[in-house]
Amino acid sequence: MENKKRKGAVIFSPYKKGEAIKKVVELKREDVLFELRESKLKGRGCAGFPTATKWTLVAAASSQEKYIVCNADEGEPGTFKDRVLLLEYPELVFDGMVIAGYTIGAKTGILYLRGEYEYMLKSLEDYLESMRKEKLLGKNIAGKEGFDFDIIIRLGSGAYVCGEETALIESLEGNRGEARNRPPYPVNTGFMGKPTTVNNVETFAAVSHIVVKGGTWYRKHGTDKSTGSKLFSVSGDCERPGVYELPWGIKVSELLEIVGAKDTKAVQVGGASGICIPKSQFDRILGYEDAATGGSIMIFNESRNMLHILKNFMEFFVEESCGQCTPCRIGNVKLLEGVEMLENGTYTFGYMNQLKELGKSMQIASKCGLGQSSPNAFISILENFKEEIFNGGGNHAK
């Protein structure tokens, strides 16, 4: 396996193992939170919750027992940046977790690694062992009296929905990966009912850099609302698929240029749960202010059949929905049936509009992010590729 990547100025900038840990133990907890607030770092999963706010809430909780969870259940189709980070830059991720432990006052960190990445388990365990030997984990880390923290790795078992933070916690507790009711949020009632912060792999990696180089340095990259850089997982019809570190605020068309995409018809931003952007909107900006993404960029060229793509997405959601809440469990099936009708030419415009309305209800009434985002592809593809779909799209070559 080879990992093609383009190094940017933030995440992939030079970093020495343990560098941030050695620096952080000299700082006060408030100082770390201050730097984070300065950096304006937002969660890199996709939801974009300010990391500083999340950590402050957990740090302020009175409980003695707290947990750090690193969400490496990277199941979103088209996302593979965590694979690269964990395989080649584990120091960034694990150092970030130790920093979180220090800032929040937790003793245990859990890396929830998706079952599909079991092949990494050995090397990650070995890496943790080497950290323990170098006093970067365990008791009195980096010589700081009373700073104890350790990381354990837990495997998932093939469930996309466990990437949702409360479903992930349920899974850690030995249950079905079904999302919880919120509030209360994990920051006050998380793993084992204790305050827990769940962050993306990339967020922890960014934290390590912020601690070393400062929040102001981080904020210089990207835009005002989306600071720093983003790892984009680029796949599909382009010459150079791989992981690209690019500053936030880049236009879709610029990104296509960089990765060598030709004859592009559509770009799916944010994976199966994201939105599909047609050629006419390629000047849209990637960032929290416009097209937010957890990093997945899938490129489709002129030869691709949009219905075929949409069907693949909907099949994915029907299979991966946890099945507890009504809109997501049955709604996705209805949307998939709608796509099949379009394929066979047995649809009516009236019913398709009904389905679009259903999709909108699913977006607001589903229990968790999966059901809330699963109709995105359906709605955006039907909206943006009307001509292709309704004018004999069903008989289009694949």
Next chain:
Amino acid sequence: MQNKGNHRAPISQKPLVIEKPKDPSFIGGSVSVEINEKKVSVPLGTTILDACKQNGITVPTLCHHEDLCVAGVCRVCVVEVEGMRTLQASCAFPITAPIKIKTSTPMVRKARRHIIDLMLSEHCGECYSCFRNGKCELQNLAKEYGVDNYTFGHTNQPKYEIDNSSYSVVRDQNKCVLCKRCVRTCIDLQEVGVLEAVERGHNTRISTFLDKPLLDVICINCGQCINRCPTAALRANDPSDEIWAAIDDPKKHVVIQTAPSPRAAICEEFGLEAGHSLTKELNTALRRIGFDRVFDTNTTADLTIFEEGTELIIRLYKALVKKENVALPQFTSCSPGWVKFLEHYYPDYVDNLSSAKSPQQMFGALIKTFYAEKAGVNPEDIVSVAVMPCSAKKF
């Protein structure tokens, strides 16, 4: 199996951990909210649903049940909370800050209609041929929200076989809406743990260990799941055809005994206030139906008390006077559900059970012996029927 308190529920369905102040009049003990532009004050941690109820605002519910922990899965009770992007399930949302709630905006009504429509699309069969017709919570919701044209289709093809293996509970999953009330009842309320959701996504269904029929798992036949099922997915099996056949058979001598509780409970079926006893009316009705004799289970309830009481005195005598080793305290054996529960889960305590039969069983024995002799009827020709308050009596 040890009792772990109230923690048998799947954690996703556990009660919310929001510390509630004991006295809402303390500072910070209550919070003021705005429901449909009406300002009200509720104790901290009250759910939106309860806050609405307390102020006379109806919010439709399906998976919510006041006996059970929160699930928040049916999404029928969604409401708009100002400042939140998505709708919130009111049954699962504890109020901890001053918020503005709207319970019936166009967006909310549309979402509810969509949800009900989706449920109906997979809810097999027609209402008029269903025994719950008129008493079905899903049907009521559909009526209330005017969901009457199966927008997203409807199925008449059963997907699952009906499980009528059990002595008392019939499961028809084709009518199931996956509200998980039965799961919560079985695991959390009864601590029996026979039912759980299995598989995921669209294949999710409520099932037993290894999908075995109910008869083959450790169900105690208590029927509490039936009580809480909103649709016709769970029901008590109905032996009325057999009883009619016996009554219509001139050779059979059909007698019936009635327990006190159903004699009172039946009044609610006739629109009377709960707790109104209809013993005489019921007895007359049963005679008119064609039962040859109607008995009162009270008689054998007395017998049971004699038996169990005597047994207790003997046990106490052995323990206190003769210093023998006997199982104490003595548990009643009147409920077959309780007896089965003890046998499965706490077999070490079986000796503590009284050896007496339940009043119903005693009457059954008396009818076939003492009564048969007295009335001069061949015991083989007697059909003994009992009207009882609990489905476990069928076991």
Next chain:
Amino acid sequence: MLVLEKNAMTEEIEELVKKYGNSRSSLLPILQDIQRKHKNVSDFAQQEVARVLDIHPVEVYSVISFYSFLNTKPKGRNIVRLCQTITCDLSGKASVAKAIERELGIKFGETTKDNKITLEYVNCLGMCDQGPALLVNERVYAKVSPEKAIQILNEIK
């Protein structure tokens, strides 16, 4: 199941409980270890796990049925999973699938007669930049062509 096998399974599960602890949160690691070794979690194993963790057997069954990498029915000694998600699909999943099916003489979801290989589809493996991707037990193969797939299959013991 023979009594000896049952005893061995019970012992194994008790070892696992010693390793992971007997709280509910150790359920998944225990099941994963059983799955890795036996390629399934048998009826008996489910009951034993329920007993040692003090939960209901149906809860164990419910959890196993939720996760696609855990199963109760026996499978082949090796599990070959082909990614079916969009980028792998567009980069030639279908031809790889056909080649594998032809070579093994089974369809997806089936196991070879000699119990060597179980063939399955899987959702996104996180190899979207190098599709089509194939997961053999826990090892992942990228850029799998039909020829390469056959070669990989031949290397499986």
